[in-house]
Amino acid sequence: MEEVSILSEINWAVIAPLLVIQGILLIVAAIDLIRIDRTNGPKWMWALIIVLINILGPIIYFIFGRRND
Amino acid sequence: MQWWTLFQKELIENVRNVKWVWVPLVMILLAVMDPLTNYYLPQIIDAAGGMPDDTEIQLPEYQPADVVMMSLGQFSSMGVLVIALMSMGVISGERKSGVSELILVKPVSYLNYITAKWASLALLTLVAFSLGMLASWYYINLLFGALSFGALLQVLLFYGLWLLLIVSISIFYNTLVKTPGLVAFLTIATVMLMGLVTTIFSHILEWSPNRISTYIQQMLTTGSVPSDLTGAAIVTLMMIVFLIFGSVYTFRKKELAS
Numbered sequence: 106m107e108e109v110s111i112l113s114e115i116n117w118a119v120i121a122p123l124l125v126i127q128g129i130l131l132i133v134a135a136i137d138l139i140r141i142d143r144t145n146g147p148k149w150m151w152a153l154i155i156v157l158i159n160i161l162g163p164i165i166y167f168i169f170g171r172r173n174d
Numbered sequence: 175m176q177w178w179t180l181f182q183k184e185l186i187e188n189v190r191n192v193k194w195v196w197v198p199l200v201m202i203l204l205a206v207m208d209p210l211t212n213y214y215l216p217q218i219i220d221a222a223g224g225m226p227d228d229t230e231i232q233l234p235e236y237q238p239a240d241v242v243m244m245s246l247g248q249f250s251s252m253g254v255l256v257i258a259l260m261s262m263g264v265i266s267g268e269r270k271s272g273v274s275e276l277i278l279v280k281p282v283s284y285l286n287y288i289t290a291k292w293a294s295l296a297l298l299t300l301v302a303f304s305l306g307m308l309a310s311w312y313y314i315n316l317l318f319g320a321l322s323f324g325a326l327l328q329v330l331l332f333y334g335l336w337l338l339l340i341v342s343i344s345i346f347y348n349t350l351v352k353t354p355g356l357v358a359f360l361t362i363a364t365v366m367l368m369g370l371v372t373t374i375f376s377h378i379l380e381w382s383p384n385r386i387s388t389y390i391q392q393m394l395t396t397g398s399v400p401s402d403l404t405g406a407a408i409v410t411l412m413m414i415v416f417l418i419f420g421s422v423y424t425f426r427k428k429e430l431a432s
Contacts, residue, residue, distance in 0.1 A: 126203060129199060133195050133196065168259045
């Protein structure tokens with residue numbers, strides 16, 4: 106029962122924006138990965154990184170995965 | 175007019191490589207992370223198993239000014255890293271791939287080329303930083319207590335200047351070396367070195383840009399702008415102008431040499 110009380114204690118109006126930001130990052134990174142021609146390293150690796158690593162995954166992809174040329 | 179065209183080209187490019195999406199989002203996350211974890215620390219400790227019954231830890235009561243400093247603290251470490259990493263390839267990458275030659279074959283002045291790059295990066299950084307601090311301000315008013323919008327604007331103005339200096343340092347190294355990774359490393363190393371020098375010679379360097387965040391804290395607690403902050407802001411502005419002209423100069427020399 107303790108877990109239930111912790112969940113209800115947290116104000117979801119406070120946490121929701123964070124979840125939204127994380128969602129946007131993930132979706133934008135995924136769309137970008139599908140549309141881009143080439144990445145640094147194999148595409149499937151970046152797909153795993155974006156989906157599996159929380160918040161940081163999409164950011165790492167944007168910084169290191171994209172090829173600008 | 176030429177400058178405006180170059181500037182628009184930079185803006186469009188930053189929209190295409192999704193910097194306009196991810197940099198503001200990352201800045202918002204950075205600004206909001208520390209205030210939220212500190213506010214929910216009691217619950218987090220409970221969820222992680224709780225304290226033994228006989229421990230007594232007084233969790234501090236945070237004032238709005240303390241929380242602003244938490245957000246700024248994140249910007250000084252992770253924010254600088256993000257700025258350095260997102261700006262590392264803007265000129266050096268183009269020179270490596272030969273795009274800059276395609277542009278500079280046309281009668282484009284070096285000054286326009288560099289300042290357009292600088293302005294687009296500066297705009298992106300400032301907008302992202304402002305959005306981050308607005309999010310932080312929202313949570314401060316929600317969870318910790320009132321902070322006036324005027325105080326927030328002052329924080330944005332002075333700390334924004336410090337972030338512009340980092341952008342300028344990065345642009346300068348962009349014109350100096352061709353490897354993007356090295357640009358990011360040199361930028362971060364320079365900022366750390368400046369911090370080190372400032373702490374060692376703190377009695378002389380009262381107007382060092384690195385002390386802006388300390389003075390911002392003073393400003394928030396006393397409610398008036400300390401004179402040292404104005405001085406530091408002037409020094410920062412001068413360094414930015416100096417760095418921009420320095421980058422135009424090195425860029426011209428490098429391009430003529432190659």
